[in-house]
Amino acid sequence: MTTSIVVDNVTKSFRYQYHRTLKQVLTKKTDADASDRFRALDGVSFEVQQGESIGLMGLNGSGKSTLLKMVSGVMTPDEGQVLTRGRISGLIATGAGFHSELSGRDNIYMNAAMLGMTKEETDSKFDDIAGFADVGRQLDMPVGNYSSGQFARLGFAVAVHVDCDIFIADEVLAVGDRPFKRKCLKRMKEIRESGITMFYVSHSAASVKKMCDRAIVLDKGVVGFDGDVEGAIKYLHYDGDDDEPDAEESEVDERDEELANDI
Amino acid sequence: MSQLDADARTVEARHDLAHVPLAPPSRTSGVLEVFRRRYLLRLLVRREIRARYAGTAFGLLWSYINPFTRFLTFYAVFGLLLGRGLGIQNFAIHLFAGMVLVTYFTESVTAGTRSLLSNKGVIAKMAMPREMFPVASMLVSLWHAVPQLIILVLACVATGLFGGGPIWVPDAVGMGAALLGFLLIMIYGTAFGLMFSCVNVIFRDFQRIVQTFINMVPFTAPMMYPYWISYDRFPRFWHELYLANPVAEAVQLIQRGFWYPTCDGPCAMMPNPNGDGSTIPAPEFADHLYTRGFIMLAVGVLMLLLGQYVFARLEKSIPERL
Numbered sequence: 022m023t024t025s026i027v028v029d030n031v032t033k034s035f036r037y038q039y040h041r042t043l044k045q046v047l048t049k050k051t052d053a054d055a056s057d058r059f060r061a062l063d064g065v066s067f068e069v070q071q072g073e074s075i076g077l078m079g080l081n082g083s084g085k086s087t088l089l090k091m092v093s094g095v096m097t098p099d100e101g102q103v104l105t106r107g108r109i110s111g112l113i114a115t116g117a118g119f120h121s122e123l124s125g126r127d128n129i130y131m132n133a134a135m136l137g138m139t140k141e142e143t144d145s146k147f148d149d150i151a152g153f154a155d156v157g158r159q160l161d162m163p164v165g166n167y168s169s170g171q172f173a174r175l176g177f178a179v180a181v182h183v184d185c186d187i188f189i190a191d192e193v194l195a196v197g198d199r200p201f202k203r204k205c206l207k208r209m210k211e212i213r214e215s216g217i218t219m220f221y222v223s224h225s226a227a228s229v230k231k232m233c234d235r236a237i238v239l240d241k242g243v244v245g246f247d248g249d250v251e252g253a254i255k256y257l258h259y260d261g262d263d264d265e266p267d268a269e270e271s272e273v274d275e276r277d278e279e280l281a282n283d284i
Numbered sequence: 285m286s287q288l289d290a291d292a293r294t295v296e297a298r299h300d301l302a303h304v305p306l307a308p309p310s311r312t313s314g315v316l317e318v319f320r321r322r323y324l325l326r327l328l329v330r331r332e333i334r335a336r337y338a339g340t341a342f343g344l345l346w347s348y349i350n351p352f353t354r355f356l357t358f359y360a361v362f363g364l365l366l367g368r369g370l371g372i373q374n375f376a377i378h379l380f381a382g383m384v385l386v387t388y389f390t391e392s393v394t395a396g397t398r399s400l401l402s403n404k405g406v407i408a409k410m411a412m413p414r415e416m417f418p419v420a421s422m423l424v425s426l427w428h429a430v431p432q433l434i435i436l437v438l439a440c441v442a443t444g445l446f447g448g449g450p451i452w453v454p455d456a457v458g459m460g461a462a463l464l465g466f467l468l469i470m471i472y473g474t475a476f477g478l479m480f481s482c483v484n485v486i487f488r489d490f491q492r493i494v495q496t497f498i499n500m501v502p503f504t505a506p507m508m509y510p511y512w513i514s515y516d517r518f519p520r521f522w523h524e525l526y527l528a529n530p531v532a533e534a535v536q537l538i539q540r541g542f543w544y545p546t547c548d549g550p551c552a553m554m555p556n557p558n559g560d561g562s563t564i565p566a567p568e569f570a571d572h573l574y575t576r577g578f579i580m581l582a583v584g585v586l587m588l589l590l591g592q593y594v595f596a597r598l599e600k601s602i603p604e605r606l
Contacts, residue, residue, distance in 0.1 A: 023301050039605050040488060071296045090603065094309030094411030097600045104306040107299055113409045120406075122338040123331055131331060134324040135410045163338075186295055186304075216294030 023106065025187060025218040026069040026092060030101035033062040033087055061087040063242040064101070071106070071186070074219035076233035078253055083239040085222050089113055089191055092220060107186025110136050111220070112176055121165030125156060125175055128164050132179045146182045153204070154178035170197050181208050187218045206232070226259040310411060314592050315478070317413040324412070328420040333427060347428045351387050354502075355380060362508040371553035371563060372510050374443055374546050377436070381542045382507025382535040384432045389469045389531055390498045391425035396477020397484050397494045404606040414599055415592070418477035422470065429466075440542050449548035454541065462541030464577045465534035471584035472530045478591035482598040485605050505535040510552045512566035527570050530580050536569045537577055544568060 037057050062084045069075055079085050090096040091103045093113060119128045129150055133143040143150075151160055154175045156167070164172060174197060180188075190209065197205065209232060213219050223229050229236060229250055236253030238246035246256040295301070318325055337343045363375045372378050399417035400407060407414060444452035484490040504526070506514060515523045526532060544551060550565035570576060 023296060024306065025301075027306060035604055039486075071301055072294065092309065095407075095409065096603050097308070097310050103308060105309045106304050106306050107295075107301055109309060109411070120331060120335065122335045127331065131327050132410075134321075134327050135406070135412050140323055186299055186301060216296050 023071045024068055025071040025073070025106050026220075027104040028065055028067050028088075028092070028101075029103070031062055031065045031088075031091060031098040031103060032060065032100040033084075033091065033096065033098050034058045034060045060242050062091075062098075062239075065239070065242070065244055066101075067237060067244060067247055069218055069220075071218055072216040073235060074213045074221065074233045076229035076236040076250060076253065077220060077222045077239065078224070078229060078236055078257060078259075079239035079245070080257075084242045085239055086113065086191060088239065089189055089220065089222065092187075093189055105187060108137055108183070109187045109189065110180050110183035110185035111187075111189030111191070112180050113189065113191050119164050119172065119176065122163055124162060125154070125160040125164050125167070126151075128175065129154075129179055132176070133183070136179070136183045136185075138183060142184070150178045150182050153181070153208075155201075170201070173197055174201055177205060181205075181212065185217060187220065188212050189220045191222045192224075224259075226254045226257075230254070314413070314596060315415050315419070315474075315588070318415050318419050321413065321416070325416060325420060325423070328416055329423045329427070332420055332424045336424070348431065351383060351432060354387075355383055358383075358502075358508050370510050370513075371566065373548065373551050374447070374449070374543060377439055377443060377543045377546055378510075378539060379507050380432075380436055380439060381539045382505055383502070384429055384436055385465055385469050385534050385538050386502050386505055386507065386531060387432070388425050388429040388466075389473055389534075390501055391428065392422045392469070392473030393476045393480065394491075394494060394498055395421035395425060396473065397480040397491050399477065400481040400485050400602065401488075401491075401606070408603050408606050414602065415478065415595060418481045419474060422473045422477055425473070426470065436542055440546055443546050447546070449546055452546050455545060458541040458545055460541075461537040461574065461577070464574075464581065465537030465541070468530050468534040468537070468577065468580055468584060471581065471588055475584065475587040475591040478588075478595045482595050482602060485602050486598060501531055504529050505532040507535050507539075510554075510566065511536065511569055512552060512554045515567075515570075516554065527576065530584065533570075533573075533576055533580050536573060540569060540573065 035058065037059065065084075065088065077085050077088065087096065090113060091098055092105065093109055093111065094105075095113065097103075120131065123131065129147065130140075130143055133146075133150075134140075138146075154160075154171075154177075156171045156175065159167065159171065164175065167175070177197075180190075188209075206228070209219070209221070213232065219232070221229065221232055223232075233250055235248065236246070236250045237244060238253050238256050240246075246253050333344075337346050340346060342349065358379055359376060362370070363379065396418040399421045400414065403417050406412075407417075440452040444450060480490060480494055484494075502508070514526050518526060551568045552566040553563040554566035556562045556564050
C-alpha cells in the first residue's frame with residue numbers, strides 16, 4: 022500500500038473583503054485585522070492510501086471545496102502541508118475551466134492539456150470523450166451556448182478520461198439528467214475499481230454509501246468525523262432519525278438510492 | 285473502450301506509484317515550467333488569437349486597423365505638418381519600423397496585465413503553472429507583430445525600387461540589431477507582464493494605471509522625431525535617462541536594421557549649430573548602440589528574474605482573490 026494523499030494540519034483563512042476602496046482604507050481603524058478574516062479550514066489532517074475512495078461530506082460552507090482545491094493544487098495552505106502522489110484529475114465544481122467562446126471540440130483539447138494530457142493522448146481518446154459527453158453536433162458550437170447540463174457533461178467527460186492516480190469529483194451529480202447520472206456513476210465505479218484514489222463530494226448519503234469505503238465529514242473547517250460511511254451519515258443526521266425529514270429531500274435520496282442500485 | 289478497462293492491473297502497479305514521490309500538488313518551477321508544457325502553451329496562444337476578435341466581422345483585421353490608423357495620424361502630424369524641420373529621410377519607414385516594436389511592447393504589457401483576471405474561470409479551478417497566461421499574452425502580441433514586419437519589409441523594398449535611394453539590401457549587422465530589438469521587447473514585455481498580472485489581481489486599479497502610462501510609451505522612443513533632437517535639447521543626464529528606456533533602445537535597433545539601409549547619404553540632417561541656417565549630417569542613433577543593447581538585455585534578464593520572484597510571491601493568494 023502506498024500513501025496517496027497526505028493532508029497535514031492544514032489551515033486556510035480567507036478575508037471577508039479583499040478589495041477595499043481608498044475611502045475604506047483611510048477611514049478604517051487599525052485593530053480590525055484579525056476580525057476581518059475567517060478560517061475556512063482549521064488544522065485539518067488525514068491520510069489516504071492509494072485506491073481508497075473517500076466521501077467528503079459536510080454542510081454548505083464547511084470547507085469541502087477549499088479542501089479539494091488544496092488537494093488538486095489550485096490553492097496552497099496557509100499553514101501545514103498537502104502532499105499527493107501521481108497525476109490528479111477531476112472536477113472542482115461542474116464545468117471545469119471552459120472558455121465560452123471556444124467550441125466544445127477545442128475546449129476538450131484545452132481542458133485535457135490543462136490536466137496534463139499530451140496531444141497524442143487526447144487524439145487517441147477523443148472519440149471516447151466526445152461519445153461520453155454525447156452533445157452531438159453541438160460539439161462544434163461555442164460552449165457559451167451550451168445548456169448547463171451539456172456544459173457539465175463535457176467537463177466530466179474530459180476529467181474521467183485522464184489516466185490519473187487521484188480523481189476528484191465535486192458535486193458531479195448536481196446537474197445532468199438521469200441517464201447521464203447513471204453513466205457517471207458507472208464510470209466512477211470503474212475508476213474506483215481500477216485502483217485510482219477517489220475523492221468524492223456529495224450531499225447524497227445514498228451515493229456516498231454506494232461509492233465510498235470511508236467518509237470524512239468537515240464541520241466548520243475541522244474534521245468532525247473520519248471513518249466508515251454509516252457513521253458519517255449518523256454524524257450528519259442525514260439518516261433522518263433526528264429531524265423531521267423534509268419531503269423533497271427524502272425523495273431526492275430515494276431517487277439517488279434507485280440510481281445507485283441501477284449500476 | 286479506454287485504457288482503464290484495457291489494462292487489468294491496478295493503477296498503482298501500472299504507474300509504478302511506489303517510485304513516484306509524494307509532492308505538493310501545486311509545486312511548479314516557475315517560468316521554466318511554461319516551456320516544459322509547450323503543448324498547453326501553444327493551445328493557449330491559439331485560443332487567445334482566435335478569441336480576441338471572436339464574433340467580429342473584421343476579425344484579425346482589427347489588429348492591423350488600429351496600428352494603421354495610428355500610423356496615419358503620426359505620419360500626418362509629425363511627417364507632414366511638423367516634418368520639414370526634422371530632416372529625416374524616408375520618414376514613413378523610420379516611423380513604422382519603430383511602431384512595430386512599440387505596438388508589440390504596449391500590447392504585451394496591457395494584455396499581460398489583464399491575463400490573469402481574464403482567465404479567472406480557469407485559474408480558480410485548474411492547477412497549472414499560472415505563468416502561462418502572461419507568457420501566452422506576450423506570444424500572441426508577437427504573432428500580431430509578424431504581419432506588420434512583413435509590411436515593413438515590403439515598404440523597404442518598395443522605397444528602394446521607386447524612391448530615389450539605393451535598393452534595400454538587409455545587412456547582417458542590421459538584421460542582428462533588429463533581432464536584438466525584438467529580443468529586448470520580448471524579455472521586458474514578459475517581465476512586466478508577469479509582475480503586473482498578479483499585482484492587477486490584488487489591486488484592480490492597476491490595469492487602468494498601466495493603461496494611462498502605456499499611452500506615453502510611443503512618445504518616449506525616437507520614431508516620430510529623429511534621435512538627434514533628444515541629445516540636442518536634453519541636458520546630458522536627461523539624455524542618458526532617455527536612452528535607458530529599453531523601448532527607445534529597441535526602436536533604434538530595428539531602425540538600424542530596416543530604415544538605415546534605405547537612406548541615400550546621411551539619414552538625418554540637423555541645423556548647423558553655428559546658426560547660419562545650413563544643415564549638417566546628424567547622428568542617426570545613440571553612440572555605443574550595440575553595447576547599450578546588450579547591457580539592456582542583461583538588465584532585462586534580471587528584470588525577468590525579478591518578475592518571476594514577484595509572481596511566485598503573490599501567486600499563492602491569487603485563486604482566493606479572483
